[in-house]
Amino acid sequence: MELHILGTSSARPTGIRQVSGSLVQCEDGIMVVDAGEGFQTRYAMQRKRLKLHDKGNTLRASRVHVICLTHGHLDHTWGVLPWMHTMALDKREQPILVIGPTSPDVFDALLDSGVVPHSAPSAELARQIKSWQELGATSESLGYSVRWVLGDVVADRWLEMGSDGVCFLLDSMPQPEGWKKNRIQPLATLHSVPSCGWMLESKGGSGKFNRLKAAELKLTDQQKAQLSSGNDIKMEDGTPLQASDFRGQERPTTRMVISGDTAEMAKGLTSISGTDVLVHESTFIDEAQQWADEFLHSTSTGAARTAVACNARHLVLTHFSARLKDVEIPLSEAKGVFGSKEISVSAAMDGDRIKISENGAISHLVWSDDGWSS
Numbered sequence: 001m002e003l004h005i006l007g008t009s010s011a012r013p014t015g016i017r018q019v020s021g022s023l024v025q026c027e028d029g030i031m032v033v034d035a036g037e038g039f040q041t042r043y044a045m046q047r048k049r050l051k052l053h054d055k056g057n058t059l060r061a062s063r064v065h066v067i068c069l070t071h072g073h074l075d076h077t078w079g080v081l082p083w084m085h086t087m088a089l090d091k092r093e094q095p096i097l098v099i100g101p102t103s104p105d106v107f108d109a110l111l112d113s114g115v116v117p118h119s120a121p122s123a124e125l126a127r128q129i130k131s132w133q134e135l136g137a138t139s140e141s142l143g144y145s146v147r148w149v150l151g152d153v154v155a156d157r158w159l160e161m162g163s164d165g166v167c168f169l170l171d172s173m174p175q176p177e178g179w180k181k182n183r184i185q186p187l188a189t190l191h192s193v194p195s196c197g198w199m200l201e202s203k204g205g206s207g208k209f210n211r212l213k214a215a216e217l218k219l220t221d222q223q224k225a226q227l228s229s230g231n232d233i234k235m236e237d238g239t240p241l242q243a244s245d246f247r248g249q250e251r252p253t254t255r256m257v258i259s260g261d262t263a264e265m266a267k268g269l270t271s272i273s274g275t276d277v278l279v280h281e282s283t284f285i286d287e288a289q290q291w292a293d294e295f296l297h298s299t300s301t302g303a304a305r306t307a308v309a310c311n312a313r314h315l316v317l318t319h320f321s322a323r324l325k326d327v328e329i330p331l332s333e334a335k336g337v338f339g340s341k342e343i344s345v346s347a348a349m350d351g352d353r354i355k356i357s358e359n360g361a362i363s364h365l366v367w368s369d370d371g372w373s374s
């Protein structure tokens with residue numbers, strides 16, 4: 001599982017940081033979490049960097065099966081529509097799921113009348129989706145299937161917004177089409193508008209079957225199938241073969257959680273049993289706790305307290321205020337919270353990658369003009 005962080009500033013871009021947007025690659029495909037202004041340009045740039053410095057790692061758009069939005073603030077959503085139009089120009093055929101949170105009131109109103117109530121905040125996602133649909137973000141206009149899904153996350157109620165203005169209730173939150181080993185899950189957070197973080201969970205299981213070894217021994221398809229399903233066999237000359245010798249190491253379940261904007265200790269985050277990586281907003285440093293409380297954001301120590309509460313192995317700080325001059329400050333503040341606890345922490349820059357390998361090892365690959373280094 002690998003995360004590409006394409007924007008690490010809060011609210012407005014700086015000379016070196018752009019607004020929110022990231023992609024998580026897993027075996028089943030790619031999940032995008034937020035796509036603020038200029039997302040498609042940053043995404044194209046990341047692909048170019050990969051082509052130069054990590055050949056074979058392509059991040060193809062056709063592999064993007066889901067866009068998960070954390071909330072409706074424009075620094076998290078304004079890049080969705082133009083990118084969808086570009087994918088239409090590129091003759092995308094694969095379906096895409098776009099999913100995000102709404103409030104219980106808006107949810108009820110949508111089901112009832114299909115109309116967003118006037119009282120809903122301007123950054124209400126339903127409002128944006130309706131206007132995007134009017135601007136051509138429908139399956140009919142784009143030429144590929146788009147499903148717009150909104151959830152009342154705490155109550156686990158989900159609805160789909162049809163392009164004809166009709167909203168209908170879903171039995172459960174849909175998963176990206178065709179995904180088998182990975183699941184997405186919303187985690188309720190606390191911000192000035194309805195919000196949630198997103199978890200990508202990759203189920204562990206038996207290691208990969210060693211095809212090379214099987215080929216070297218010139219095994220038949222039937223023999224391979226036997227070994228692959230865990231049965232020991234004998235070769236024709238009587239040599240015994242043990243199925244366990246053909247399996248790689250058992251893979252642990254891996255989790256990546258991305259918080260979106262939130263006050264610290266959000267219930268949805270602290271209620272999970274653990275995560276390998278928590279990417280948490282750290283808009284302010286500790287001395288600005290008052291602002292964090294007022295605007296429902298987190299400080300670096302708040303992010304660290306949340307990481308402790310949700311049993312994270314590694315914390316990545318992001319969504320920094322434009323005022324922040326030196327990331328060493330939030331990093332050392334977070335470390336101060338961890339004390340002797342075995343949690344590692346790093347600070348994200350645009351272009352960085354966070355990798356969780358099959359054996360569970362975590363690495364933060366830092367982008368510089370010469371490529372990535374860990």
Ligand SMILES: [Zn+2]
Binds near residue numbers: 010
């Ligand atoms: Zn934000």
Ligand SMILES: [Zn+2]
Binds near residue numbers: 071073191261
């Ligand atoms: Zn926000």
